[in-house]
Amino acid sequence: MMDELLERCREGCEAAKKHGATDAEVVAQRAEEISVSIEKHDLQIARSSHESTFGIRVLIGDRLGFASTNATRDLSDACRDAITLARATPGDSHNRFPDSQPLPTVENLLDECASEFSAADAVDCASKMLRVAEAADRRVIVGDGAFSSLRTTRAVANTLGVAASEAASLFTHHVLVTAKEDERVSSMDFQFGACRHAKDIDVAPAVVLACRNAIDSLGSAPGETFQGVVILSPNAVLDILVAPLLFQTNARNVLRGLSRWRDRLGHPVASPALSVVDDGTRPGGVASSSFDREGVPHAALPLIERGRLVSFLHNTYSSSALGVPNTGHAAGSANTLPMIGPTNLALAPGAASLEELVTDTDQGLLVGRFSGNVDPISGDFSGVAKAAHLLRHGRRVCPVAGTLVAGNVFDALCAIMDISRNTQQVFGFTLPYLRIGGVSVTAG
Amino acid sequence: MENLLESTVRQSSSWIEARFQERRSLILSVRNGHFDQCSSVRASGAGIRALVGGAFGFASTTDLSERGLRNAVSAANALADATSRGKTGQLVRLAPAAPTRGTFAVATNDPLDAHTLEEKIDLVLRIDEQIRRASPKITSSSVTYEETLEERIVATTEGTLARVLDMKPSLRVLAVAAADGKQSMGLETVGVTGGWAELLARRSPDELVAEAVRIAVDQLSAPHAPGGPATVVLDPELVGILCHEAIGHTVEADIVLGGAITAGKLGTRVASELVTMCDSGCPPYAPHPVGLMAVDDEGVRAGRTVLVERGILRSFLHNRETAAFFGVPPTGNARAFLYSDEPIIRMTNTYIEPGDTPVEALLAGVEDGYYLRGFAMSGQADSNAEFMFGVREARRIERGKVGAMLRGVTISGNAFHVLESIDGLGNDFAWENGAGVCGKGQPAKVDAGGPHVRCRITLGGRQA
Numbered sequence: 084m085m086d087e088l089l090e091r092c093r094e095g096c097e098a099a100k101k102h103g104a105t106d107a108e109v110v111a112q113r114a115e116e117i118s119v120s121i122e123k124h125d126l127q128i129a130r131s132s133h134e135s136t137f138g139i140r141v142l143i144g145d146r147l148g149f150a151s152t153n154a155t156r157d158l159s160d161a162c163r164d165a166i167t168l169a170r171a172t173p174g175d176s177h178n179r180f181p182d183s184q185p186l187p188t189v190e191n192l193l194d195e196c197a198s199e200f201s202a203a204d205a206v207d208c209a210s211k212m213l214r215v216a217e218a219a220d221r222r223v224i225v226g227d228g229a230f231s232s233l234r235t236t237r238a239v240a241n242t243l244g245v246a247a248s249e250a251a252s253l254f255t256h257h258v259l260v261t262a263k264e265d266e267r268v269s270s271m272d273f274q275f276g277a278c279r280h281a282k283d284i285d286v287a288p289a290v291v292l293a294c295r296n297a298i299d300s301l302g303s304a305p306g307e308t309f310q311g312v313v314i315l316s317p318n319a320v321l322d323i324l325v326a327p328l329l330f331q332t333n334a335r336n337v338l339r340g341l342s343r344w345r346d347r348l349g350h351p352v353a354s355p356a357l358s359v360v361d362d363g364t365r366p367g368g369v370a371s372s373s374f375d376r377e378g379v380p381h382a383a384l385p386l387i388e389r390g391r392l393v394s395f396l397h398n399t400y401s402s403s404a405l406g407v408p409n410t411g412h413a414a415g416s417a418n419t420l421p422m423i424g425p426t427n428l429a430l431a432p433g434a435a436s437l438e439e440l441v442t443d444t445d446q447g448l449l450v451g452r453f454s455g456n457v458d459p460i461s462g463d464f465s466g467v468a469k470a471a472h473l474l475r476h477g478r479r480v481c482p483v484a485g486t487l488v489a490g491n492v493f494d495a496l497c498a499i500m501d502i503s504r505n506t507q508q509v510f511g512f513t514l515p516y517l518r519i520g521g522v523s524v525t526a527g
Numbered sequence: 528m529e530n531l532l533e534s535t536v537r538q539s540s541s542w543i544e545a546r547f548q549e550r551r552s553l554i555l556s557v558r559n560g561h562f563d564q565c566s567s568v569r570a571s572g573a574g575i576r577a578l579v580g581g582a583f584g585f586a587s588t589t590d591l592s593e594r595g596l597r598n599a600v601s602a603a604n605a606l607a608d609a610t611s612r613g614k615t616g617q618l619v620r621l622a623p624a625a626p627t628r629g630t631f632a633v634a635t636n637d638p639l640d641a642h643t644l645e646e647k648i649d650l651v652l653r654i655d656e657q658i659r660r661a662s663p664k665i666t667s668s669s670v671t672y673e674e675t676l677e678e679r680i681v682a683t684t685e686g687t688l689a690r691v692l693d694m695k696p697s698l699r700v701l702a703v704a705a706a707d708g709k710q711s712m713g714l715e716t717v718g719v720t721g722g723w724a725e726l727l728a729r730r731s732p733d734e735l736v737a738e739a740v741r742i743a744v745d746q747l748s749a750p751h752a753p754g755g756p757a758t759v760v761l762d763p764e765l766v767g768i769l770c771h772e773a774i775g776h777t778v779e780a781d782i783v784l785g786g787a788i789t790a791g792k793l794g795t796r797v798a799s800e801l802v803t804m805c806d807s808g809c810p811p812y813a814p815h816p817v818g819l820m821a822v823d824d825e826g827v828r829a830g831r832t833v834l835v836e837r838g839i840l841r842s843f844l845h846n847r848e849t850a851a852f853f854g855v856p857p858t859g860n861a862r863a864f865l866y867s868d869e870p871i872i873r874m875t876n877t878y879i880e881p882g883d884t885p886v887e888a889l890l891a892g893v894e895d896g897y898y899l900r901g902f903a904m905s906g907q908a909d910s911n912a913e914f915m916f917g918v919r920e921a922r923r924i925e926r927g928k929v930g931a932m933l934r935g936v937t938i939s940g941n942a943f944h945v946l947e948s949i950d951g952l953g954n955d956f957a958w959e960n961g962a963g964v965c966g967k968g969q970p971a972k973v974d975a976g977g978p979h980v981r982c983r984i985t986l987g988g989r990q991a
Contacts, residue, residue, distance in 0.1 A: 120968075123785045125616035128583040129606040132867050134572070135589070150567040153589050164567040171644045172565045173652075202606050206613040213615075226785045226910075261786060268786075271909065339558055340666050341703060343710065418568055454907040455987070456917035456937045460703065460710045463935040465987040466906075466915045485913070487754060487939065487987050525754050525987075 306483030363426030370511035433502030485527020580611030581618025635722030687826030713742030716962030767975030773942030780849030798946035817961030882952025
């Protein structure tokens with residue numbers, strides 16, 4: 084299948100040249116998915132989909148056009164669409180394709196037996212998620228959830244010699260759990276789990292954690308108003324800090340003049356406690372693969388080292404425009420032009436346990452999730468702390484509801500006081516708990 | 528394709544719903560004079576939903592041959608059977624629905640296909656340049672034009688064979704301003720169901736640019752708002768997002784059954800008696816909303832559903848499954864984004880009906896409060912109707928006079944408490960939420976709006 088898909092990409096490149104392209108790139112993606120969704124604490128529906136999509140990017144001189152199609156028998160309509168767009172749009176000297184480079188071997192991406200994973204297996208896994216929740220506590224309801232088995236094959240070829248293909252399998256599950264006791268309803272808790280091999284599927288940890296967090300947030304009080312310390316859970320770190328961090332390190336935003344860190348390479352942008360690495364080659368990682376959307380090899384890339392900004396994320400366009408090496412972060416599917424995005428992004432763990440972070444807090448708020456507004460440009464954030472707990476004299480006092488937290492992401496990055504040693508996987512992100520000072524907390 | 532779909536469902540011994548969809552999209556996005564996107568996307572395929580043993584199964588395929596559809600039917604039946612074996616709750620039944628037959632096309636005299644690619648490219652380049660020329664404080668500009676042309680066919684074993692021809696263009700205009708180390712942005716959008724003329728008539732490019740630039744520049748020097756409860760006048764865009772995001776999802780019957788705050792509250796007061804809120808595929812106010820649709824993806828005709836009538840909760844939004852559970856007729860709200868998605872309950876155009884107070888009078892009646900305009904495309908709402916939304920433009924009102932701008936304002940609270948606090952409805956009406964998509968596992972193009980309203984709400988800002 085990999086070779087067949089790559090061959091179609093090569094044929095597409097030739098077809099695009101025959102239609103008038105100076106150079107061409109064809110990316111292909113074949114996905115076979117079985118999923119079972121959970122609603123209202125019962126199985127809702129089992130689904131299957133099989134789809135191949137081709138994306139064709141052409142250059143006529145330095146003018147660029149892109150078209151995608153899932154009509155895989157004939158790519159000629161898509162070639163013509165891409166050529167028409169290229170002819171109609173203005174040129175840009177940085178529109179170009181990458182040259183071929185050796186690719187790393189990324190281990191543990193494909194379960195050779197994944198094709199044997201059936202709808203009945205997926206139903207069993209989803210049913211087990213419900214049974215685990217019921218065994219954890221009768222007061223919880225899995226309001227929403229899913230189990231999914233996905234097999235993908237990706238291929239990319241261009242007229243400069245790039246020719247790469249890779250197959251992968253991924254098993255994911257998630258739950259949204261609420262607890263109810265009498266008239267009291269808890270905050271909703273979200274947890275996620277993933278693995279690459281069917282033998283490694285274990286839905287219990289995510290479900291048990293979601294149930295425990297939901298139960299812990301029953302009986303919430305109004306909270307307190309203060310300016311001070313918050314401890315962000317991995318989910319809250321994702322909700323508040325990760326999007327602005329990625330916005331600022333995206334080289335396209337440097338080019339657009341939108342990144343406030345555009346002149347800060349080598350300078351401090353965060354507390355010395357913080358180090359951030361993106362690594363698309365991590366064995367078995369949720370977002371691992373040997374090459375990016377353009378066929379450029381992935382590699383481990385430090386973004387922030389002990390608080391100093393050390394790199395931006397680049398694709399071929401931004402590396403050309405800024406005259407720096409390409410970091411292999413072209414992102415996107417066969418339906419879109421290459422953008423820039425992370426792979427497996429990790430905030431390096433610290434030394435303290437979560438309980439030590441709590442013990443060190445005289446007055447504070449432990450934030451489980453965040454629901455609100457984060458402006459990636461200004462960094463201003465303001466929203467409701469969900470699954471939150473008031474902290475006093477180093478102890479959790481009670482769960483609180485309706486408490487607002489507000490501040491600025493860039494101030495918060497510099498105000499990180501401590502980082503937990505335990506981390507959690509949330510989609511492609513590996514995130515610890517962060518203890519941060521100077522945040523505005525307003526009782527609801 | 529209509530004949531093939533109909534013969535496929537006729538041959539099935541189980542209940543089958545077969546949908547064909549062909550979608551063509553064009554995205555043109557310019558930033559600072561350079562093209563970010565110049566993309567054409569074509570996708571076509573069929574989705575088959577089967578009901579076996581009281582459970583659904585769904586299979587999608589891009590093989591549109593007779594054999595390909597037959598295989599998808601077999602797969603959907605097998606998936607339904609697998610689901611039914613693991614199901615522990617109530618079995619699925621479907622409420623009766625009269626078969627729908629015919630072709631339903633968007634009404635326009637100015638179809639998008641009648642305009643050349645060059646004309647569309649010229650438009651985005653011209654707007655982009657206009658933004659950067661508007662003020663020396665503008666450091667970045669971005670314009671995106673997006674259009675989707677779609678054909679959908681729904682066939683069911685009960686005799687429905689409905690063909691829908693749809694067309695939705697949109698424009699997004701972003702201005703970023705900077706000064707003294709501060710950055711701010713102004714984002715204006717417009718989207719319609721219709722053609723080129725309908726898009727440009729809803730909000731002109733000049734108006735979009737002027738508003739985006741004004742907000743971006745003015746916010747640079749605006750102070751942060753203090754937090755706390757306040758009397759506010761919300762514009763139709765914020766009223767729309769409140770209707771859709773904070774209230775509308777809590778009256779989707781699948782969410783109701785999942786434990787939403789509205790469960791068990793039909794017939795009870797949930798809002799001020801001034802409030803009548805509806806969802807309608809074919810609403811009577813301002814033409815060309817983005818959620819316009821005559822028939823849903825189960826083949827049910829979309830009508831006007833009164834959700835809240837003079838403050839009393841009257842109905843939920845249903846597909847055929849939840850309608851059967853509640854013992855009511857389906858409301859025509861089953862929608863699927865792509866052929867590879869199964870239909871789920873979605874809103875169409877959700878709104879509060881207008882009142883009779885001039886907007887100037889609503890503002891004049893505020894002694895100390897805020898005039899809030901525009902959704903900042905950020906926020907979230909839960910099924911308990913608690914919400915938090917970013918506000919694009921906030922201005923202080925003192926003794927009825929609208930004054931200076933504030934930045935970083937969010938609104939939060941319980942949406943039903945906000946509805947209960949409404950003491951004035953404007954006599955205006957606008958759809959203002961048509962450029963984005965609603966996410967609920969799969970995207971959906973929806974619209975929302977209403978008149979200006981005066982109410983109490985909690986502002987999130989910074990402590991002094």
